[in-house]
Amino acid sequence: MDATAILQAFVLLLVAATATGVILTRDPLAQAITVSFFGLLLAIAFLAFQAPDVALSAIAVGAVALPLMILLALAKIRGGAE
Amino acid sequence: MTSRGRRGLFLTGAAGLALLLLWGTAGLPDFGDYQHLYGLTLNAESVAATRATNAVAAVTFDYRGFDTLGEEFILFAAVLGTALLLRAQREEEEEPPEDMAPDRRPPHDSDAVRELCLGLVAPIFLFGVYIVVHGHLSPGGGFQGGVVLATAPLLMYIGGEYRGLRTVTPEAPLELVKGAGTGGYVLIGLSGLWFGTSFLDNALPRGNAGDVISSGTILALNLAVGMAVAGGLVLLLTEFLEQTLVLRSRSRK
Numbered sequence: 001m002d003a004t005a006i007l008q009a010f011v012l013l014l015v016a017a018t019a020t021g022v023i024l025t026r027d028p029l030a031q032a033i034t035v036s037f038f039g040l041l042l043a044i045a046f047l048a049f050q051a052p053d054v055a056l057s058a059i060a061v062g063a064v065a066l067p068l069m070i071l072l073a074l075a076k077i078r079g080g081a082e
Numbered sequence: 083m084t085s086r087g088r089r090g091l092f093l094t095g096a097a098g099l100a101l102l103l104l105w106g107t108a109g110l111p112d113f114g115d116y117q118h119l120y121g122l123t124l125n126a127e128s129v130a131a132t133r134a135t136n137a138v139a140a141v142t143f144d145y146r147g148f149d150t151l152g153e154e155f156i157l158f159a160a161v162l163g164t165a166l167l168l169r170a171q172r173e174e175e176e177e178p179p180e181d182m183a184p185d186r187r188p189p190h191d192s193d194a195v196r197e198l199c200l201g202l203v204a205p206i207f208l209f210g211v212y213i214v215v216h217g218h219l220s221p222g223g224g225f226q227g228g229v230v231l232a233t234a235p236l237l238m239y240i241g242g243e244y245r246g247l248r249t250v251t252p253e254a255p256l257e258l259v260k261g262a263g264t265g266g267y268v269l270i271g272l273s274g275l276w277f278g279t280s281f282l283d284n285a286l287p288r289g290n291a292g293d294v295i296s297s298g299t300i301l302a303l304n305l306a307v308g309m310a311v312a313g314g315l316v317l318l319l320t321e322f323l324e325q326t327l328v329l330r331s332r333s334r335k
Contacts, residue, residue, distance in 0.1 A: 052221035053136070053138040053139075053221045053222070053223070053226070055221075056213070056221055056222055056226040057225060057226055060225075060226055060229035060230065061229070064229070064233065065229060065315065068236075068319070069318075069322075072319070072322035072323065073322070075322075076322065
């Protein structure tokens with residue numbers, strides 16, 4: 001196995017581990033943080049597989065836009081309920 | 083259904099899914115051994131044919147430009163739907179949101195966060211423009227650059243410049259930018275009918291591969307998508323942030 005393959009396998013394992021972490025996180029607020037971390041690792045995985053275009057999209061959507069939307073939606077729901 | 087029956091059904095289904103997945107995975111080509119004709123042809127031909135050095139942009143905005151139009155309309159409809167939902171809610175309340183804890187002031191914004199965020203606004207904006215404009219040359223493009231552009235006003239929000247945020251992102255021009263981006267995509271597509279043979283035909287002069295102004299409509303479509311995405315995302319964020327903004331600016335007085 002060459003260095004690239006080892007790196008790819010390592011990143012894939014990390015992605016699988018964080019994905020499990022996201023599922024095991026029960027609190028939605030904490031989940032917004034873990035899903036952001038997962039998005040970042042997914043972007044690194046795309047980069048390791050030589051897909052920089054997809055990696056940029058993954059950073060923008062997975063690590064920034066999605067957690068932000070979750071946070072804002074939570075703020076809106078909780079603000080209305082209290 | 084009893085819990086025992088449910089578990090049995092799940093286990094049968096899960097076992098079947100696992101078998102199908104294993105079967106499908108075993109039939110995949112070897113890792114890193116790409117043999118599909120379409121991709122190989124694109125790799126060999128696309129730079130000479132489209133003059134875009136980023137083959138991904140050549141596919142999304144030239145060979146498959148029509149699919150991207152569909153994606154852009156999905157985004158347009160999503161932002162429109164969210165804005166519509168949130169606005170209806172605001173009218174229902176009729177009164178502006180109330181500060182539930184008037185005796186407690188929001189924590190003082192850290193000077194370090196403030197300076198860092200406000201200092202980053204201009205570089206991030208420039209970086210977003212760079213990514214949009216170089217979409218046909220290097221990784222990136224209208225979508226990615228548009229999201230980067232949209233984070234610039236967001237940094238102002240994190241930095242605590244609420245009033246500045248409202249002056250930088252008033253609603254009407256944002257809607258104009260978003261609409262112009264989405265409509266611009268269709269207009270550029272129609273230019274293919276005018277100058278070329280079909281809708282989204284890349285009929286503009288293509289220039290030299292590697293130049294910033296090259297690859298015909300790919301650059302133009304990237305600009306349109308960048309506008310639509312940046313405008314749409316900022317609109318979406320301001321819709322969500324509206325109430326928080328009202329509250330915070332009031333308690334700051």
